[in-house]
Amino acid sequence: MKQLIKLLKSAPPTAIFGLLVIVVYVFVAFFAPVLTPYGESEIVGSEFEPWGEGFVLGTDNLGRDMLTRLVYGARNTIGIAFATTCLAFLIGGFFGLLATTLGGWVDQVLGRIVDVLMAIPTLIFALLILTILGTSIPVLIVVIAILDSTRVFRLARAVSMNIVVLDFVEAARLRGEGIWWVIGREVLPNSMPPLVAEFGLRFCFVFLFISALSFLGLGLQPPTADWGSMVRDNATLITYGDITPLLPAGAIALLTVGVNFVVDWFLHKTSGLRDEH
Amino acid sequence: MSTDGGKHEIGEVLLEMRGLRIEGQSDEQWHEIVNGIDLTLRRGEVLGLIGESGAGKSTIGIASMGFARPGCRISGGTIVFDGIDMTAASEETKREIRGSRIAYVAQSAAASFNPAHKLIDQYSETPVQHGILKAAEAEQDAKDLYRRLQLPDPDNIGYRYPHQVSGGQLQRAMTAMAMSCKPDLIIFDEPTTALDVTTQIEVLAAIKDVVRQSNTAAIYITHDLAVVAQMADRIMVLRYGDLIEEGDAREMIANPKEDYTRQLLAVRTYKKEDTAAAPSERPLLDIQDVSAAYGKTLLVLQDIDLKVERGRTVAIVGESGSGKSTLARAITGLLPPLKGKVLFDGEELPASYKARTRDQLRHLQMIYQMPDTALNPRQKVRDVIGRPLSFYLGMDSQAREKRILELLDMIELPADFADRYPGELSGGQKQRICIARALAANPEVIICDEVTSALDQLVAEEILKLLQRLQDDLGVTYLFITHDLATVKAISDEIVVMLQGRIVAQGEKQEILTPPHHEYTELLLSSVPEMDPDWLDGVLEKRKAAQ
Numbered sequence: 001m002k003q004l005i006k007l008l009k010s011a012p013p014t015a016i017f018g019l020l021v022i023v024v025y026v027f028v029a030f031f032a033p034v035l036t037p038y039g040e041s042e043i044v045g046s047e048f049e050p051w052g053e054g055f056v057l058g059t060d061n062l063g064r065d066m067l068t069r070l071v072y073g074a075r076n077t078i079g080i081a082f083a084t085t086c087l088a089f090l091i092g093g094f095f096g097l098l099a100t101t102l103g104g105w106v107d108q109v110l111g112r113i114v115d116v117l118m119a120i121p122t123l124i125f126a127l128l129i130l131t132i133l134g135t136s137i138p139v140l141i142v143v144i145a146i147l148d149s150t151r152v153f154r155l156a157r158a159v160s161m162n163i164v165v166l167d168f169v170e171a172a173r174l175r176g177e178g179i180w181w182v183i184g185r186e187v188l189p190n191s192m193p194p195l196v197a198e199f200g201l202r203f204c205f206v207f208l209f210i211s212a213l214s215f216l217g218l219g220l221q222p223p224t225a226d227w228g229s230m231v232r233d234n235a236t237l238i239t240y241g242d243i244t245p246l247l248p249a250g251a252i253a254l255l256t257v258g259v260n261f262v263v264d265w266f267l268h269k270t271s272g273l274r275d276e277h
Numbered sequence: 278m279s280t281d282g283g284k285h286e287i288g289e290v291l292l293e294m295r296g297l298r299i300e301g302q303s304d305e306q307w308h309e310i311v312n313g314i315d316l317t318l319r320r321g322e323v324l325g326l327i328g329e330s331g332a333g334k335s336t337i338g339i340a341s342m343g344f345a346r347p348g349c350r351i352s353g354g355t356i357v358f359d360g361i362d363m364t365a366a367s368e369e370t371k372r373e374i375r376g377s378r379i380a381y382v383a384q385s386a387a388a389s390f391n392p393a394h395k396l397i398d399q400y401s402e403t404p405v406q407h408g409i410l411k412a413a414e415a416e417q418d419a420k421d422l423y424r425r426l427q428l429p430d431p432d433n434i435g436y437r438y439p440h441q442v443s444g445g446q447l448q449r450a451m452t453a454m455a456m457s458c459k460p461d462l463i464i465f466d467e468p469t470t471a472l473d474v475t476t477q478i479e480v481l482a483a484i485k486d487v488v489r490q491s492n493t494a495a496i497y498i499t500h501d502l503a504v505v506a507q508m509a510d511r512i513m514v515l516r517y518g519d520l521i522e523e524g525d526a527r528e529m530i531a532n533p534k535e536d537y538t539r540q541l542l543a544v545r546t547y548k549k550e551d552t553a554a555a556p557s558e559r560p561l562l563d564i565q566d567v568s569a570a571y572g573k574t575l576l577v578l579q580d581i582d583l584k585v586e587r588g589r590t591v592a593i594v595g596e597s598g599s600g601k602s603t604l605a606r607a608i609t610g611l612l613p614p615l616k617g618k619v620l621f622d623g624e625e626l627p628a629s630y631k632a633r634t635r636d637q638l639r640h641l642q643m644i645y646q647m648p649d650t651a652l653n654p655r656q657k658v659r660d661v662i663g664r665p666l667s668f669y670l671g672m673d674s675q676a677r678e679k680r681i682l683e684l685l686d687m688i689e690l691p692a693d694f695a696d697r698y699p700g701e702l703s704g705g706q707k708q709r710i711c712i713a714r715a716l717a718a719n720p721e722v723i724i725c726d727e728v729t730s731a732l733d734q735l736v737a738e739e740i741l742k743l744l745q746r747l748q749d750d751l752g753v754t755y756l757f758i759t760h761d762l763a764t765v766k767a768i769s770d771e772i773v774v775m776l777q778g779r780i781v782a783q784g785e786k787q788e789i790l791t792p793p794h795h796e797y798t799e800l801l802l803s804s805v806p807e808m809d810p811d812w813l814d815g816v817l818e819k820r821k822a823a824q
Contacts, residue, residue, distance in 0.1 A: 167647065168650065168651055168652055171714070172653075173630065174609055174611070174638065174641075175669075176635050176638040176639075176668070185653075189653075189655035190653070
């Protein structure tokens with residue numbers, strides 16, 4: 001705990017800003033039902049009501065409260081993005097470490113599979129699969145996680161490549177340790193910092209990706225609130241000079257910036273990089 | 278002075294440091310790493326700076342150019358080079374002086390050359406840049422210098438790229454490069470440390486010759502007292518940024534005043550008593566006709582036959598590329614041999630370590646050259662030593678804890694080291710932990726791969742003594758891989774000399790070390806520097822006479 005406080009004190013202002021943004025978002029996501037005046041998909045007024053009393057940020061194209069939708073959107077978008085990123089890291093990290101530790105044909109086969117997946121444009125591939133399998137939330141999570149795990153695989157493989165050749169890994173192998181020990185105890189702990197940093201970045205990408213899919217109508221399905229589809233639903237307002245549709249877009253941008261600040265700080269901390277003065 | 282010392286004139290003061298203090302930054306705090314050193318160097322004089330790592334010798338060498346490494350700063354004292362105050366001089370002035378009047382020769386020539394340019398172009402760069410010579414003149418100079426440094430084919434070697442010449446040749450080309458502007462002062466920072474002994478002697482001879490002929494002043498930085506004895510007129514012994522002793526080279530070698538200097542001189546005098554071998558029916562380790570290759574074609578081991586008796590130390594000696602480390606990999610099964618077999622206690626071991634049983638693996642343990650990479654930085658000492666105990670011997674946590682403390686005691690480290698991470702240990706302590714990890718398995722054979730070459734001399738000697746004591750107590754057998762003949766003399770019972778993947782000589786220590794030797798053994802033995810300041814000239818004369 002003391003260390004944590006000391007760590008926070010040494011953090012640059014950008015990182016503190018980023019942490020603050022993340023904490024607020026998480027708080028809002030957790031307490032969405034308490035913080036909102038109406039239900040997630042409750043129709044409470046007429047369409048496109050302006051900002052004002054009763055509806056702080058107005059209503060959307062179906063007459064639902066914009067603020068309520070925005071808060072619930074945090075919950076859905078962040079929750080799903082987080083689950084997806086975790087799954088992507090489990091899959092990509094595991095196979096990446098497996099490929100370097102076993103080497104040989106395992107590495108070759110996994111590498112080629114990833115090459116094939118990466119050769120297809122992600123968005124088009126996701127649209128294709130989601131059209132075939134339908135767009136339930138579990139399918140969405142699994143599909144995006146698998147597509148994203150290819151990037152994680154490449155990173156995990158590149159990082160652990162330099163570690164499996166070190167003497168302590170050789171010593172563990174010579175001791176007769178099994179593959180799980182070598183991966184879990186010797187290689188993984190030493191590959192963690194870059195992977196954690198990448199986690200933050202990947203989270204942003206997944207988050208944007210879900211929003212993009214939602215905007216195209218293949219992400220989260222109505223009436224679930226989601227920032228991507230909220231932009232699309234209310235896009236007509238832009239023609240009238242109303243900035244309301246930009247609010248969910250702004251929410252996405254702010255979180256992305258916040259997460260990246262924290263990731264940058266973490267990278268500097270763990271890699272020992274220092275700014276050249 | 279000796280042979281041709283007459284050419285060697287010592288003139289007026291060239292470089293003078295007074296109360297030099299340098300600080301280095303760690304954990305956001307400044308610590309003094311050089312604590313007020315006075316240094317005087319005259320024209321034509323060679324000054325040896327000697328000390329172990331952390332003594333500040335390289336830092337002082339670099340400071341004479343008015344420069345401190347990133348993360349370091351010159352915090353006090355004066356550095357006056359030929360009347361110019363280097364601490365106060367502008368960057369412009371210092372840049373003028375560096376390269377043209379002060380040159381620097383680094384430890385690793387391979388890392389100091391740009392691999393994309395030819396040697397001679399890199400030679401010409403500095404004098405042309407400083408406007409001292411035209412490109413054509415510089416090339417002619419380069420060829421002359423290459424000839425004086427006894428590089429083969431001096432007229433053409435400059436047109437090669439750095440990767441096309443050997444390590445020793447590259448180091449000499451680097452020395453030539455440092456001489457290109459006829460500097461007043463050259464700083465040699467461990468120029469031969471990365472070289473094999475037989476190559477080192479050539480480079481030493483070339484440097485000595487050239488420095489003498491051109492009457493350049495030099496600062497020669499090294500950790501090896503025997504080397505500095507050949508090169509320097511005067512020696513400064515440093516430790517932790519303090520000057521321990523300073524004096525005339527011959528006098529200091531003959532009659533050191535300080536304890537620390539005496540320790541440095543006495544290092545490597547440690548010698549194991551001779552024990553007679555009792556050849557048994559069944560040697561503990563029997564390597565029969567082993568050949569190994571990387572890939573399918575590149576044969577690095579050929580027809581190796583080697584028997585190791587229980588409780589003995591067999592030293593495998595050779596220069597880099599001789600296949601000695603590959604032999605270790607073949608025995609441990611990391612590189613399954615193409616042909617031949619390895620018998621342990623009369624029983625044939627599977628070629629690959631993957632096919633060996635846990636007990637077979639347990640009996641063969643290994644200690645590595647670089648203790649930094651041999652320990653997982655994320656595991657505490659307790660886990661490092663404890664793992665073999667639970668893995669091989671199935672100890673429960675109580676028994677393991679007890680054994681860990683015993684092992685720490687054996688390697689002469691206090692019990693509270695169990696809670697440390699490798700990053701909190703010094704190099705020698707890390708190597709001790711590696712030894713404890715090997716011992717934890719209760720092995721019969723420990724393969725030591727260059728275990729002392731990454732350590733300072735005094736620390737290395739302690740490690741050798743520890744290994745010897747453990748052998749006396751536990752009867753463990755060592756296979757000792759090294760390039761260092763002093764280590765061999767210190768610890769071995771038997772010696773195996775390897776050259777280009779083959780064994781060229783093998784036998785009892787006494788037998789190998791007393792003449793008549795095999796031709797290559799003779800070359801190796803005669804190339805090891807001795808403390809006698811006349812040694813280098815003597816060896817060179819002898820070799821010339823033999824030709």
